[in-house]
Ligand SMILES: Nc1ncnc2c1ncn2[C@@H]1O[C@H](COP(=O)(O)OP(=O)(O)OP(=O)(O)O)[C@@H](O)[C@H]1O
């Protein structure tokens with residue numbers, strides 16, 4: 125029998141990335157066997173604005189990954205991103221009618237289903253469903269009620285919704301690229317699957333995937349997703365600010381950001397002159413730092429606001445995990461630490477083998493996580509799969525279920 129392979133495609137604002145993996149039975153972990161990327165001009169702030177350009181970019185990234193992996197790619201788990209993606213809390217309640225009052229997995233599905241019956245505007249749909257905890261006859265904080273006994277079963281859930289026209293554009297771009305969608309996931313859940321440890325998910329941790337057009341935020345506590353949100357600000361906004369502030373073009377602004385961009389003050393506070401290679405323009409390093417700092421500060425203000433909204437400001441012992449290309453900005457870890465008053469680190473992919481060293485970059489965390497989710501969603505999980513995050517699998521399963529319900 126041919127070994128099965130799993131595919132993640134991250135349709136990012138700056139690039140589309142594709143990763144192919146397979147189960148490595150020797151180490152009982154996923155192993156990367158191919159990857160590809162292609163610049164994407166068809167997105168704004170995480171949402172599709174030009175279907176053909178996105179389709180073309182998907183095709184290129186997929187072909188590259190196919191060539192390296194030596195396998196054809198027909199389907200993939202893909203991400204849903206953009207300012208139109210929002211998370212809301214929801215509750216469901218059902219009565220247990222079986223004579224012995226024992227909760228079955230069908231009852232759990234039924235109560236989850238009840239929590240997805242929310243009043244959504246016409247043009248919105250549910251993309252993902254996360255059960256935070258269940259209550260049985262008033263007893264709260266039950267992780268899994270199956271096999272317990274009771275009459276009134278309730279669920280406290282977090283539901284992620286997205287704009288339907290945006291979802292259809294995404295579907296169309298994949299269809300044009302000849303890729304069937306296995307599952308959808310918000311970018312942040314995928315990034316968390318790639319870099320967050322079980323301990324961090326239990327303790328209470330926020331992950332920030334700072335990309336090009338967006339910052340994806342996800343909060344885990346007690347092992348479960350508590351909150352999902354997308355802030356429509358990312359690295360592209362820093363580049364735009366530099367272009368305006370330094371009165372230069374976007375290419376030079378990006379070059380300045382990548383080469384000299386930092387949030388750290390110069391040695392002994394001394395500013396220096398910096399020069400671009402392509403255009404030969406000169407700028408003052410302090411000006412560059414201040415422009416970058418004001419946008420990063422705005423971003424962390426918004427993150428802080430989100431944490432206050434869910435009453436989690438300074439209340440996450442697992443701290444902050446940063447991923448995404450803009451997490452490579454020097455000094456951002458220290459900046460986040462001071463601003464959010466929590467321990468902060470850059471996420472590192474763990475428990476993956478194969479070509480992992482060639483994709484060791486925070487920009488690849490989302491797509492690696494999507495490949496893991498694709499693997500977790502297989503009808504038959506690999507034998508002895510205790511290393512895999514089953515919560516993740518269940519949550520994505522629910523996402524599909526939620527979509528069907530919708
Ligand atoms: N060393 C660096 N310093 C600062 N920014 C960087 C660095 N390297 C990459 N970036 C920025 O990271 C961004 C790309 O990140 P990433 O690939 O995670 O975005 P994306 O997934 O395409 O976008 P999104 O998630 O918003 O849809 C770009 O804005 C780029 O300028």
Ligand SMILES: [Mg+2]
Nearest residue numbers: 136311335490
């Ligand atoms: Mg991204």
